[in-house]
Amino acid sequence: MNAVGIKDIARQAGVSVSMVSRVINGKSYVNEAKREKILRLINETGFVPSNTARNMVMKRSFSIAIVLPDMFNIFQRQLVAVIERQLDYFGYQLVFFMVNFDDASEAECLARIKSEKIDGLILIQEVRNIEFYEYLVQRNIPAVSVTFERNGLPSVHVDDESAAFEAVSHLINLGHRSIAFINSVGFSFTRHRENGYYRALASASITLHEPVAISVPQFTPEAGVYGMRGLLLSKHQHTAIFAATDELAFGAIRALKDYGISVPNEVSVIGFDDIDISNFMVPRLTTIRQPIQEMGERAVQMLNRLISGKTVPKNKVLLEHRLIIRESTAVPA
């Protein structure tokens, strides 16, 4: 027994398929009696029009794709959740295009963009292949990037450099002079946060100890542990650590604890993102809050305008970050 189609409804209702299509889509008026009969039949049979067929003829799918790494982190998970909600509000479905920061997966992702009838794109992770972005603008595919800016794509993000500057300044204001930075590589926010770190140090004329930025392969707590261990091995001991993400900070705190070093009594740690569990860590994490909710909302609002053929007021929306002082930072011992 096959799924019921529009023809079945039409036949049972004794009308043409166009009639049924009309009541489904609420176009033009239809005799009330027939209309109700059709509606009743649809309900009884549980008929749902095939999206596939509909997408093909309408040349749109009411679905937008989000590109993100297949091992998306907690921050990204939260962002996805708000984007999904917001999209739902506008009547869109969300489909996931996973990339891996390698050429193959990016190519596959681009192929999906070409072959699936998506109405728009949200990128919450950068891809390396520049053609990717070029294709989007060249084909005029509605797309917005979140947490970064690339190739003039409409974007929403915080000022990572200023935020990092503020994080490090918080440490400096507390009295710290020897501050290390745990970071990973490959993304633009990565560079911006690093710039902020150096700039804060420079602007406080900290020359006593040279800045130490250590790079780890990922943004996981595990990588944070390795990064911190590396720092602990270096010749001068730091009294404060700036981690490029909260998850990295968790790892740093973990490693410190393993060495019997108390946070924040002996070493302060500050993160970046303010993901939901940061407020439940021991100690609660001092960090920079990214306005996740607002980022998601603004992104889909922009995308929605783009899809409707409207222009966006500003191509780059910069949102406010906020320093959240909790328990993992304190004056140096």
Add this chain to the structure above:
Amino acid sequence: MNAVGIKDIARQAGVSVSMVSRVINGKSYVNEAKREKILRLINETGFVPSNTARNMVMKRSFSIAIVLPDMFNIFQRQLVAVIERQLDYFGYQLVFFMVNFDDASEAECLARIKSEKIDGLILIQEVRNIEFYEYLVQRNIPAVSVTFERNGLPSVHVDDESAAFEAVSHLINLGHRSIAFINSVGFSFTRHRENGYYRALASASITLHEPVAISVPQFTPEAGVYGMRGLLLSKHQHTAIFAATDELAFGAIRALKDYGISVPNEVSVIGFDDIDISNFMVPRLTTIRQPIQEMGERAVQMLNRLISGKTVPKNKVLLEHRLIIRESTAVPA
């Protein structure tokens, strides 16, 4: 300028569209010269066949849907990642069908199942609407559930009750006699873990203190905090806490710490799941490990068989859990 289609390739190559279709799909043999010409054209133009059209005629999409809550937790995120990888290995794409544990979102999800041409379904969260499951079996839609079992759907999961039994037994063996349980509601694993809790207590003939299972609205650290606070208010003080999930355990530890109570010196806490960050918490969390990797792999293997029309060897695959003893549990003070 529109996207290039199969017709364009055919015209430029001076062949019929079926020719092009053949080389795309590698069916039957095609003159080598023409074949190469077509391939070259495809490459030059960046042509990618429309999945929409292809799905429609082939009546399959090579994509499988995963149903999960829109605010999926860390455990589920990890599970999704392995499922995505495994599916990719078999040539499937993963699409997300988000549900919300309310009728509306479940209905919407069911509608998508009907209207989108998915090849199969993986459920990693239960839905309440029983018709949902009935539809799947009635229509013979390949589907497997992970972490739970419902309506005879092929499933892969651990024995939650035994695992909970083991968790609580670990506490008992340490010498604890007053053990509370923080849990949430609504899912079958929730009941199984609760049963395990009671059974462990009963089998140790613990009658000195009555068992206390407290129920919180979610599985978040925040809910864990509330649960723990509630427990702290009760008349007898517990020396150990069993949390139904790791995230709940994080919250419990947080709340204990806020009351100046040391974990594990004064109170022991054990979780369930062993999500990736549990090993980086302070203290590292003692917990029950679910074999996430294996769960995901087995699930897609089963699904793959189902899609191929084969039967699955066993309809219910029960995987081994494992008690992971770390720092959050100790002998009572």
Add this chain to the structure above:
DNA sequence: ATGAAAGCGCTAACAT
């Protein structure tokens, strides 16, 4: 207000 017919971009059965 309603139906007939064309067509969306492909695949597959059927001819040749």
Add this chain to the structure above:
DNA sequence: ATGTTAGCGCTTTCAT
């Protein structure tokens, strides 16, 4: 080996 034709399940002119 290759082209012709008939759909897939809908929406949307265009007639009536």
